[in-house]
Amino acid sequence: MASLSMITGQVKRSFAVAKKDMAIYYLKGPVIIFGLIFPFFLIVAFMLGRNVPVKDLYPGIMGMTVFFTATSVGPAIVPWEVRSMTFERLVASPVATWAILLGDTEASFCFGLIISLLTAMIAPLIGVSILHVLVFGLALVLATICFAALSILLSAYPPTDTPGNTMMLASMVKFPLVFVSGVFLPLGQMPEWGRLVAYISPLTYYTDLVRYSTDGVSYFPALVDIIALAVFTIVFMVAAIWVHEKVLTRRLT
Amino acid sequence: MTAKAIVVSDLAKNYGPLKAVDRVSFSVDAGEIFGFLGPNGAGKTTTLRMLTGIIRPDGGTASILGHDVVRDNLAAKQVRGVVPEMSNAYVDLTAWKNLLLTGELYGIPKKLTEERSERLLRQFGLYEKKDRAVKGYSKGMKQRLIICMALVSQPPLLFLDEPTSGLDVESSRLIKDIVREVNKSGTTVFLTTHNMEEASQLCDRVAIIDRGKIVAVDSPEKLKAKSKELQSIEVSFDRPIDLGGLAMADVSKTEKAGDKYRIYTGNPDAVIKRLAGFAEEKGLRIVTLNLLAPSLEDVFVELTGKGR
Numbered sequence: 001m002a003s004l005s006m007i008t009g010q011v012k013r014s015f016a017v018a019k020k021d022m023a024i025y026y027l028k029g030p031v032i033i034f035g036l037i038f039p040f041f042l043i044v045a046f047m048l049g050r051n052v053p054v055k056d057l058y059p060g061i062m063g064m065t066v067f068f069t070a071t072s073v074g075p076a077i078v079p080w081e082v083r084s085m086t087f088e089r090l091v092a093s094p095v096a097t098w099a100i101l102l103g104d105t106e107a108s109f110c111f112g113l114i115i116s117l118l119t120a121m122i123a124p125l126i127g128v129s130i131l132h133v134l135v136f137g138l139a140l141v142l143a144t145i146c147f148a149a150l151s152i153l154l155s156a157y158p159p160t161d162t163p164g165n166t167m168m169l170a171s172m173v174k175f176p177l178v179f180v181s182g183v184f185l186p187l188g189q190m191p192e193w194g195r196l197v198a199y200i201s202p203l204t205y206y207t208d209l210v211r212y213s214t215d216g217v218s219y220f221p222a223l224v225d226i227i228a229l230a231v232f233t234i235v236f237m238v239a240a241i242w243v244h245e246k247v248l249t250r251r252l253t
Numbered sequence: 254m255t256a257k258a259i260v261v262s263d264l265a266k267n268y269g270p271l272k273a274v275d276r277v278s279f280s281v282d283a284g285e286i287f288g289f290l291g292p293n294g295a296g297k298t299t300t301l302r303m304l305t306g307i308i309r310p311d312g313g314t315a316s317i318l319g320h321d322v323v324r325d326n327l328a329a330k331q332v333r334g335v336v337p338e339m340s341n342a343y344v345d346l347t348a349w350k351n352l353l354l355t356g357e358l359y360g361i362p363k364k365l366t367e368e369r370s371e372r373l374l375r376q377f378g379l380y381e382k383k384d385r386a387v388k389g390y391s392k393g394m395k396q397r398l399i400i401c402m403a404l405v406s407q408p409p410l411l412f413l414d415e416p417t418s419g420l421d422v423e424s425s426r427l428i429k430d431i432v433r434e435v436n437k438s439g440t441t442v443f444l445t446t447h448n449m450e451e452a453s454q455l456c457d458r459v460a461i462i463d464r465g466k467i468v469a470v471d472s473p474e475k476l477k478a479k480s481k482e483l484q485s486i487e488v489s490f491d492r493p494i495d496l497g498g499l500a501m502a503d504v505s506k507t508e509k510a511g512d513k514y515r516i517y518t519g520n521p522d523a524v525i526k527r528l529a530g531f532a533e534e535k536g537l538r539i540v541t542l543n544l545l546a547p548s549l550e551d552v553f554v555e556l557t558g559k560g561r
Binding site for chain 2: 015
């Protein structure tokens, strides 16, 4: 049974992994520019030529910003590190696999949160008011952790050293999720089958929470959305650790 | 009784039908430099990667300073430093940041990491370039840096995989000196190498692995002594001569090497006398006559059958 001091020690080491990820993979000109420009383009693309009130579009814009920024680099980190053999260094150091993956998740979370906060801050500038600030903030944090964990799960399989492979697979998962998550159409306006599919996407619950924060109305009760996001986070994290550990030897040989 | 730093028992790793490491057993005493030799694909690196916790064994056990490498993996990793064959420092970070990161991964207080990093970088001649990104380093500098990174936690056990492979003479010599120095200060060293000369110079004991199995474990000198028939005589004359037709008892092999002949024998006394007689008979002047003990390379070639 792992002792508490061992766990806290490992969590501390995960911060070192996260700091390293930030320095090497996130705080790079192109990545930051992508992070900053992406939400701007989303806003323009959503608003241009559509006669829909901006507050109806805002949950979708926030949803896509958080989702795409928190999952932007995560799927590529492990394959990148395997290729440059630095992953072997991490595995040989006294850091548990779960702590390495937690560190990667923390870095994705920090990047996603910082960029998403900027999008959140422009809400008043485009005429959107946040009615439930606490729920909005909690949802943002929870959703960013959830999507960051998803990005680490997306890096787990196949156990490749080619970042392009995992990025392509990640795109195949990410884009369909956006279309079934109430980003473009509120859940209430979806057909029955669409709603059934939407239930399996964590993005659904986040956009629903943003809609609740800005409109005061949501499809699910806010507590259900929050619990759903928490459950998805745990499932993604546990699955990511399990798959990564399963394929570790294959990845390194 | 000497304390054991590494105890390996029936360790095995298979890749499909290939037995990469086939129930290997050996032990390494605390404080010794232990060489792990073998031809390419013999199972050296696979064994090292199992001992360093990078891959899981399929069978058998191994313990590092009393910590099982599977069941007590984190504790085992905490007490060892690893220097891989290819540099795996983060090339986008500076040397200094790589060392600080290593310190954090080993849970060392930042101040202590900084003190040790400065000392190590000075010792390895990298201090002036500590703030340069590693991608601008030469191969030798990268190799020195990863040794610094392995030593920053002051591990009681250091693993090195082909530490001087492909390095220039100066870097290679520096690394060998450092290995001796850290060993003198009490660190047990486990190194894999192809370089027999290096193993002979550095190691207290060596294990030779071939096709996944250990074929010998002993000190280099004892291994050489066991191979009496690998003693050789090197001889050259003042003019070219063909020794092929010269009948000599107790000679296992005669090789021409440049302007010299190398004659392998278990009875050097008889062969030297015969050569002196032959020179006298043919009016030749002996230019060189050396009695050579078998090199570790000779022993290695004999044990692994690579000469056949």
